[in-house]
Amino acid sequence: MVKKRKTSQKRKSPTKKKKKSLLRLWMVQFLVILICVFLSYCIVMDFQIRKEFEGKRWSVPARVYAQPIELYAGRKFEQKELIDQLKTAAYQPVLKLTSPGQFNSRASVIDLYTRQFHYWDGFEQAKKIRIQLSNGHISKITALDNKETVQIVRLSPALIGKIFPLHDEDRVLISYKEIPNSLIKALIAVEDRHYFEHIGIDPLGILRSLFKNLLAGKISQGGSTLTQQLIKNMFLSRERTYTRKLNEMLMALMLEYHYSKQSILAAYVNEIYLGQNGARSIHGFGTAAEFYFSKPLNELNVAEISLLVGLVKGASYYNPRKNPQRALKRRNLVLTLLHKQEFISASELKRASATSLAVTKKPNWSSAKYPAYLDLVRRHIKRDYQIDDLRNEGLQIHTTLDVEKQEIAQNSVDLSLSKLDKDRRFKAGTLQSALVMVEPHNAEVLALVGDRNKHRNAFNRALDAKRPIGSLVKPAVYMTALDRAKKYNVLSSLDDRQLVLKQAKNKTWVPKNYDHRSHGKIPLVRSIAKSYNISTVRLGMALGLENVIQTLKNLGITSPIPNLPSILLGSLNLSPYEVTQMYQTIASGGLQIRLKSIRAVLDKEGQPLRRYDLAVKEYVKPETAFLTQYLLTEVVQNGTAKRLIRELPSLMPLAGKTGTTNALRDSWFAGFGDRLLAVVWVGRDDNQTAKLTGSTGAMQIWLDMMKKIKPEPLSLIAPEEIEWYEFPDMSKPDSSCTQTKAYPFVKKYPPEYVNCF
Numbered sequence: 037m038v039k040k041r042k043t044s045q046k047r048k049s050p051t052k053k054k055k056k057s058l059l060r061l062w063m064v065q066f067l068v069i070l071i072c073v074f075l076s077y078c079i080v081m082d083f084q085i086r087k088e089f090e091g092k093r094w095s096v097p098a099r100v101y102a103q104p105i106e107l108y109a110g111r112k113f114e115q116k117e118l119i120d121q122l123k124t125a126a127y128q129p130v131l132k133l134t135s136p137g138q139f140n141s142r143a144s145v146i147d148l149y150t151r152q153f154h155y156w157d158g159f160e161q162a163k164k165i166r167i168q169l170s171n172g173h174i175s176k177i178t179a180l181d182n183k184e185t186v187q188i189v190r191l192s193p194a195l196i197g198k199i200f201p202l203h204d205e206d207r208v209l210i211s212y213k214e215i216p217n218s219l220i221k222a223l224i225a226v227e228d229r230h231y232f233e234h235i236g237i238d239p240l241g242i243l244r245s246l247f248k249n250l251l252a253g254k255i256s257q258g259g260s261t262l263t264q265q266l267i268k269n270m271f272l273s274r275e276r277t278y279t280r281k282l283n284e285m286l287m288a289l290m291l292e293y294h295y296s297k298q299s300i301l302a303a304y305v306n307e308i309y310l311g312q313n314g315a316r317s318i319h320g321f322g323t324a325a326e327f328y329f330s331k332p333l334n335e336l337n338v339a340e341i342s343l344l345v346g347l348v349k350g351a352s353y354y355n356p357r358k359n360p361q362r363a364l365k366r367r368n369l370v371l372t373l374l375h376k377q378e379f380i381s382a383s384e385l386k387r388a389s390a391t392s393l394a395v396t397k398k399p400n401w402s403s404a405k406y407p408a409y410l411d412l413v414r415r416h417i418k419r420d421y422q423i424d425d426l427r428n429e430g431l432q433i434h435t436t437l438d439v440e441k442q443e444i445a446q447n448s449v450d451l452s453l454s455k456l457d458k459d460r461r462f463k464a465g466t467l468q469s470a471l472v473m474v475e476p477h478n479a480e481v482l483a484l485v486g487d488r489n490k491h492r493n494a495f496n497r498a499l500d501a502k503r504p505i506g507s508l509v510k511p512a513v514y515m516t517a518l519d520r521a522k523k524y525n526v527l528s529s530l531d532d533r534q535l536v537l538k539q540a541k542n543k544t545w546v547p548k549n550y551d552h553r554s555h556g557k558i559p560l561v562r563s564i565a566k567s568y569n570i571s572t573v574r575l576g577m578a579l580g581l582e583n584v585i586q587t588l589k590n591l592g593i594t595s596p597i598p599n600l601p602s603i604l605l606g607s608l609n610l611s612p613y614e615v616t617q618m619y620q621t622i623a624s625g626g627l628q629i630r631l632k633s634i635r636a637v638l639d640k641e642g643q644p645l646r647r648y649d650l651a652v653k654e655y656v657k658p659e660t661a662f663l664t665q666y667l668l669t670e671v672v673q674n675g676t677a678k679r680l681i682r683e684l685p686s687l688m689p690l691a692g693k694t695g696t697t698n699a700l701r702d703s704w705f706a707g708f709g710d711r712l713l714a715v716v717w718v719g720r721d722d723n724q725t726a727k728l729t730g731s732t733g734a735m736q737i738w739l740d741m742m743k744k745i746k747p748e749p750l751s752l753i754a755p756e757e758i759e760w761y762e763f764p765d766m767s768k769p770d771s772s773c774t775q776t777k778a779y780p781f782v783k784k785y786p787p788e789y790v791n792c793f
Contacts, residue, residue, distance in 0.1 A: 694730030703733030
């Protein structure tokens with residue numbers, strides 16, 4: 037029995053050995069397969085990392101800029117006004133100029149360190165200058181380094197908005213050379229002390245965090261290097277698992293193997309998430325500097341840099357606008373770490389820790405700061421530039437917007453409408469308004485209001501609200517007459533007696549004057565000054581509707597114009613923008629120039645994009661345009677806009693025209709000086725009566741604006757075809773005809789005799 041048992045055991049031994057051999061073989065094979073799979077995974081991952089990192093193109097929004105503020109000897113500027121402008125542009129008051137974006141002021145002198153900027157016509161370096169002021173003007177500008185006189189200085193333009201890519205991320209790209217040394221030191225001190233020594237991961241840091249995670253029973257710390265943080269932001273999700281952590285470390289090793297520390301750090305500075313602006317993510321320190329401080333990154337001091345670095349740990353948790361005490365504590369911790377690693381001295385630590393957070397109350401820019409104007413910019417980009425060029429990212433769009441005039445316009449609309457709502461016992465917000473302001477000689481749009489609420493642009497009334505224009509059409513009727521200088525002049529006799537016009541289907545039209553009176557024989561100048569309807573219709577019918585329609589087209593109207601007598605009194609639906617185009621042609625002396633909001637578009641290299649040609653055409657003879665301008669000054673001197681001469685006497689002469697539609701639904705005013713034209717509309721979206729004439733509604737907004745802007749008077753320099761003649765003063769109905777007044781006439785057709793009306 038015993039022997040058999042031994043025999044049995046001996047027989048089983050070879051089988052057992054064979055099983056062990058097979059097991060070892062399987063283990064080796066499995067290990068080989070595992071290694072192959074791992075290597076394949078690494079190769080694929082390495083390929084993907086290099087492809088993504090090398091091909092990484094952050095979607096950079098087009099940045100939209102207003103006009104720069106130009107400073108030169110002779111320009112009107114009170115010292116306080118200029119200081120306010122500098123503060124609005126985020127210039128910091130200091131005792132001594134040390135870096136761009138600073139100024140120092142004392143009695144009648146402002147020392148300024150300008151910022152460098154790439155304008156549409158070239159790059160300008162930062163410079164130190166001294167501005168001397170006297171009697172409300174800039175008297176002299178000198179360079180502080182060589183004491184030479186400076187002819188003109190531009191302050192870098194305000195960023196008024198951004199046109200974003202689809203995913204709503206914003207970014208200001210910073211190269212490694214542009215990263216401030218203080219930012220590098222702060223990142224090293226707080227986020228990764230051994231960044232320039234490790235190979236992508238920090239083994240000791242990983243062990244420390246692993247130990248703490250085991251004690252906590254969950255992943256609470258990552259021990260991540262800057263490289264790992266970049267990997268997490270660029271390639272991985274935010275879930276906290278050991279698998280994701282292993283992937284992160286492996287990818288960090290690969291990234292460090294292929295790329296320099298400088299390249300990785302630059303990518304980190306541009307990629308890291310640092311806050312939220314509504315639905316828009318704030319990525320990168322360059323963007324965060326603008327978002328929190330309204331300054332470029334290179335102008336931040338060590339305290340401001342430390343605040344941004346503190347946000348890396350948790351941008352929402354340490355949000356300085358929502359949680360200022362928490363953010364202050366975090367910032368001071370960063371400053372302390374900088375001191376411990378001897379990056380800053382004890383005195384610098386004390387001084388920086390004692391400063392406030394200094395963040396702006398809200399971002400100094402947004403994609404909707406002036407939404408109606410930005411809407412116009414988008415439309416003009418598509419109109420004036422090649423579509424393929426506009427697909428480039430990081431464009432710089434330099435606009436014609438004058439921020440000061442835009443703010444004045446918007447505030448005037450807001451205050452005036454609030455008062456009009458109250459005076460007419462309307463529910464607050466019932467009245468609406470639209471406004472377009474341009475420089476008539478170059479057609480640059482300086483300001484545009486599409487809604488009484490400046491933050492809203494659901495409906496851009498300045499561009500899209502087509503309303504009857506009332507008496508604003510009348511200058512086109514009188515211009516048509518004056519273009520026939522052999523027959524008509526400013527003192528031609530017009531008939532303002534009752535008129536009955538037959539219409540289709542046996543209907544009649546009986547135009548009435550606003551005062552419900554007829555005035556018999558009157559001079560042409562008084563007819564337009566008082567905006568009489570009957571005499572205007574009689575004149576238009578005598579001229580021929582087709583001729584008046586052609587004049588409207590020559591003035592820039594492109595909307596359909598009905599061939600009906602009612603157009604002579606403004607039964608023509610136009611937007612405020614189209615009306616402005618019409619009056620631009622008049623105010624410029626007959627040159628029709630398409631209104632424009634863009635001066636130039638530069639690509640990311642600072643090179644201008646090719647634009648479509650903007651034609652300038654003389655559609656109206658200079659002498660005809662001049663006579664029309666003169667008639668519009670008479671509207672202000674003696675007609676429906678004479679309140680302007682009472683309230684703006686030092687700015688005269690100015691030209692203007694009121695417009696009112698049936699049942700007082702629409703109130704219009706168009707007015708201009710030498711280099712400023714503004715058209716205002718007031719009404720209601722529901723087309724109910726606004727209870728306003730042109731002078732009691734729209735003109736009030738225009739007047740309020742001009743009290744602040746103080747436009748240059750209209751020069752009224754007559755072209756050589758015009759000559760002035762003395763005649764009895766017939767501008768007003770109560771003229772005695774004993775006083776004389778100079779009137780302009782076309783020299784070729786001098787008046788022989790004119791009756792006194």
